[in-house]
Every structure is written in C-alpha cells, then in structure tokens.
Amino acid sequence: MAKDTLSITDNRTGQSYEVPVSLGTIKAMDLRQVKVDAEDFGLMTYDPAFMNTAACKSAITFIDGDKGILRYRGYPIEQLAERASFLEVAYLLAEGELPTAAELEKWKSDITYHTYVHTNIIKFLEGFRYDAHPMGMLLGVVGALSTFYPDAKNIHDPANRYLQRVRLMAKIPTIAAFLFRHSRGLPYEFPRNDLDYIGNFVNMTFSIGGQHQANPVLQRALEILLILHADHEQNCSTSAVRAVGSSGVDPFSAISAGIAALYGPLHGGANEAVLKMLDEIGEKKNIPAFIESVKAGKGRLMGFGHRVYKSYDPRAKLIKRVADDVFRETGLNPKLDIALELERIALEDDYFISRKLYPNVDFYSGLIYQAMGYPTEYFTVLFALGRMPGWLAQWEEMLLDKEQKIARPRQIYTGSGERPFVEIGKRG
C-alpha cells in the first residue's frame, strides 16, 4: 500500500528513517534527525541558488515552466492581459479575488488620493547627477520613503499595512515619472487626479507645458506590459522582498531591496541589456558571428532563457502581440528585424534547443518601450512599476504565514580551522 512518506537509509550508520512527503515536498528540518552520532548537527541540504528548494507556500501565482503556463490567483495571464486593468490585477494579487465594482472604485480612489510625494523627494532627486541611472535613483528614493512614513514600521496592523500598500502603489508612478523628467532636465509634472493610473503616469512622463495628447493604443499596450510583469512567484527580487521583509522592516525598505535585485542584468535589467545587445549587433549580417560568440561562452543572448520556463515564456508570446499594436501606431522599431532574426536563428540552433532556451519577457519588451519613447536605462523602472503589486502581495503573504520566520540560510563552512593570531611583523 502506497504511503506518503520517504524512506531514507543512512549508509554511514545503517540507520533508516521515514519522513513525511506532503505536496511533493519533504521538510528539510526532518533531515536533521539523520545523525552519525549524538554530537552531530544533523543532515542539511545544499542548494545554492535555490534550484530545488521551496522557501514558502504561496497562493498567489502559479507557473508551469514546462507547459508555459502562468496564472495569477488561478486566472490565466492571457485572459487578464486581454480583459483586466492593471489596478484590477493589483487588487487580485493582493486580495485573492477580482474586485467588485464597489471594491475597485474604493481601491482606485484610495490610490488616487495618495499619488503626491513629499516635495523633499525633489531635493533628493536634485542631488543625483544628471546621468544617474534611474534604477539607482528609484531604489534610493523608495527606501527614503520609509523616513517620511515612520508609521509603516507598524507591520502587524492590517489597516496600516493596507495604507502602506496603497502609498507604494500610488507613489511609484509619480517617483518613476520624476526620475524620467530628472534625466531629461524637464520640470516635474505633478499627478492629475482626473486621469486613470496609466494615463496619469504617461502624462507625468511626457507632458510638455501641461499638454500631452494621450494615445489610447499605447496606453493600453503599456497597461498590458505592466499586467504581464505584475508577479512571477519567487523570482530574485520577490525573494529579496520576502527575505528583507522577514526581518520585520517596513515595506518601503523591503521593496527597495526588491528594486535593487531587479536592477541586475540577469533579472529585470535584462530588458535594457537586450537593447544594448541589439545595438552592438547593429546589422542582421552580424547575427551568425554573435550567436557563435555566445555559444563559445563570450556573453549571453540577453532576453533568452529562464530558471523556470523551459518552453516559450507565455508573457513573451503576449508581448509579441502587443508589439504589433504598438508598431502599427509608432512605425516599426528598426531593431525588431534583428530581434526576429536572432530569435529565428537561436530557436533552430542545437545549443539553445538542447538547453531549452526560449525568449523571455524581456526579449521584446524593450523594443516596445523604446517605440513608446522611453530611453533604454529607463526600461527596468517600467518593470518595477509593473512588479510593485506582486512584491506587495508576496510581502503581505509572508507576514501572515505562521510558518515563516526571519530568513536565515545555513552554510557549509569551508574556511580554515582555528588558528592563533599572527603579529603583523610575522605575517606573509
């Protein structure tokens, strides 16, 4: 008769153990009973980069990397991208259900009420060099918000957590738009409460002299991109938010750690890296040589590959459709040809096929952002804008999870054993 347990025999001692299997997982702590003698610390698992370790239980996002499935709270990403607004998705991620009309109205109006930032934020921005990377500014400014809202430390009060979540959702478009204006030397454009979330952000970035001709196709395209980025379970930045948040720090500080993680070129920074790569390739005729250099280990094909997806990233599929809509409005981005050809060649090449490397969300998103008028260094800020609801939902879930404690991995010490201190004159 089948049992939901795992039998382990320790060949060092000949002893056997039976540990429960639940949800396809054994508890690493159940291995601690496996000891060679009473003094032994007990067996640990070694899993650098968390390749096979679940750090939490989560009811937010489901991914099947082999089948290319992504769902938020059970809803397929394709349906949300087609039919939901970004704020509906943000509500869904946080609350677990799609909002009713009244709930959505309240959520929107709470967010609209909090879009302004303290004007001292502008003084911080003025302290940054004209060419400061916007992600460096973003993580600094979001971290600094914790000093404006010391009440955010009260993380065990649900009403207080809600207020801070609203503040972060409301203020990140304003901050992101201010960074954009700072980099261009443009005066800051303040939030307008008569516009919706996306319209207000676009207005704050592109408006000149208070005037901006809104383009509904481009605004919806941006909204879809934000929806596609809204959550992706335990990725690097979300894990950073959870780990930092597990110390009990306020959400502004925890989210700023997530922004730092997102900045890296292997994570959200890949959208910027893709455009730089396309610039370097320059022309279609250079693609075969570029692919050969990647295969020889001289760099990566940015925007390709994923820790979880071992088939086509469903977000990348949807993004290609968004690209069609956008380029119909803006005219073709000349680099699209190079990207399409790169994809075609890579998908036929055994190096990429055997490693199951497919385009990910970042492969085409940069081309769209560029066509919309955003500069390359700004792309990851747009990713952060999209990921905010996911970070917040995961932070809240972590705090409410009774099984969670402060994140504190173990290590295998490989350094020297004890040795006596050596005076400086006797060293070397």
Ligand code: CMC
């Ligand atoms: N180009 C060339 N080779 C690659 C690539 C790539 N983009 N990605 C993985 N490989 C190779 C890698 O060299 C390794 O080969 P080998 O087995 O011969 O050593 C094999 O594929 C497995 O790679 P890995 O580094 O063990 O895979 P990982 O799961 O640790 O890394 C990744 C995932 C996303 C960091 C990686 O695929 C990568 O660096 N991609 C390029 C950066 C990128 O596009 N990042 C965005 C990810 S999606 C959005 C997000 O999360 O922000």
